[in-house]
Amino acid sequence: xxxxxxxxxxxxxxxxxxxxxxxxxxxxxxxxxxxxxxxxxxxxxxxxxxxxxxxxxxxxxxxxxxxxxxxxxxxxxxxxxxxxxxxxxxxxxxxxxxxxxxxxxxxxxxxxxxxxxxxxxxxxxxxxxxxxxxxxxxxxxxxxxxxxxxxxxxxxxxxxxxxxxxxxxxxxxxxxxxxxxxxxxxxxxxxxxxxxxxxxxxxxxxxxxxxxxxxxxxxxxxxxxxxxxxxxxxxxxxxxxxxxxxxxxxx
Numbered sequence: 001x002x003x004x005x006x007x008x009x010x011x012x013x014x015x016x017x018x019x020x021x022x023x024x025x026x027x028x029x030x031x032x033x034x035x036x037x038x039x040x041x042x043x044x045x046x047x048x049x050x051x052x053x054x055x056x057x058x059x060x061x062x063x064x065x066x067x068x069x070x071x072x073x074x075x076x077x078x079x080x081x082x083x084x085x086x087x088x089x090x091x092x093x094x095x096x097x098x099x100x101x102x103x104x105x106x107x108x109x110x111x112x113x114x115x116x117x118x119x120x121x122x123x124x125x126x127x128x129x130x131x132x133x134x135x136x137x138x139x140x141x142x143x144x145x146x147x148x149x150x151x152x153x154x155x156x157x158x159x160x161x162x163x164x165x166x167x168x169x170x171x172x173x174x175x176x177x178x179x180x181x182x183x184x185x186x187x188x189x190x191x192x193x194x195x196x197x198x199x200x201x202x203x204x205x206x207x208x209x210x211x212x213x214x215x216x217x218x219x220x221x222x223x224x225x226x227x228x229x230x231x232x233x234x235x236x237x238x239x240x241x242x243x244x245x246x247x248x249x250x251x
Contacts, residue, residue: 006205007220007234026227028055029068030081030101036072046180050198079103083230087124088116090219092212094236095129096121097200102228111226119219133200133233137179139186140195142169151191158185167240169194173201202235213238214246 032055035048042049048069055065071078081101086109088096096116102108113123141151151170152163159178164171174182176198183196208216216236223232 006237023227024058027230032068033072036069040069040073086112087129088121090121091215092208094216094234095132097133097233098229099231101230108228115222120215121219133202135176136201137174137176138199139172139193142194146191154189158182200233205235205237208236208238
């Protein structure tokens with residue numbers, strides 16, 4: 001990444017999510033319930049299988065997972081959530097794509113608009129920034145004893161489209177349809193992924209400096225704190241030197 005960290009990388013290493021376990025549980029439970037609407041058997045429902053895998057990553061109790069599935073299939077009563085996307089702009093012209101899961105659309109839209117407006121951002125019309133992102137399967141390999149050539153050959157043979165080296169390892173990118181096959185191939189080769197998900201990756205990035213960088217990170221944190229915001233995607237990058245300086249100043 002040329003000495004720069006993208007938002008997706010920054011988020012993984014900020015560690016903020018560890019302090020919000022209850023909020024993580026809420027989001028994963030929603031993901032499971034929504035996925036289970038299409039069927040409660042994970043063997044025939046890849047989306048549900050992925051959500052259950054995420055529940056294991058955060059050590060969610062099996063009974064909690066079971067109840068979430070039953071609420072999704074209608075076996076148990078529960079709130080009905082809808083999923084949709086919101087788009088916006090952040091500091092320095094950053095493009096923002098937000099995945100929303102809520103039981104009250106108007107409330108959530110108003111809350112997101114308020115967060116953006118108060119933090120040097122604006123809401124955007126549908127389609128205004130979405131074209132800058134592509135839905136992809138993403139597997140992050142960190143601190144593994146594997147060479148780029150080995151990983152590249154294995155991943156591409158399984159259906160991946162690219163392998164990118166990062167400061168701490170590799171990112172394996174695939175089309176959504178090939179994601180499960182690539183993930184399974186890596187697991188069979190005993191290559192563990194620190195992150196595996198279907199996500200939206202920016203096609204181009206904006207480098208932020210100074211005040212814009214500080215405001216962008218603050219905005220990302222505020223959006224991430226809203227439990228109706230499932231995921232935040234952005235197209236900015238910040239130099240590693242600036243990230244280290246900002247981290248030092250915050251301690």
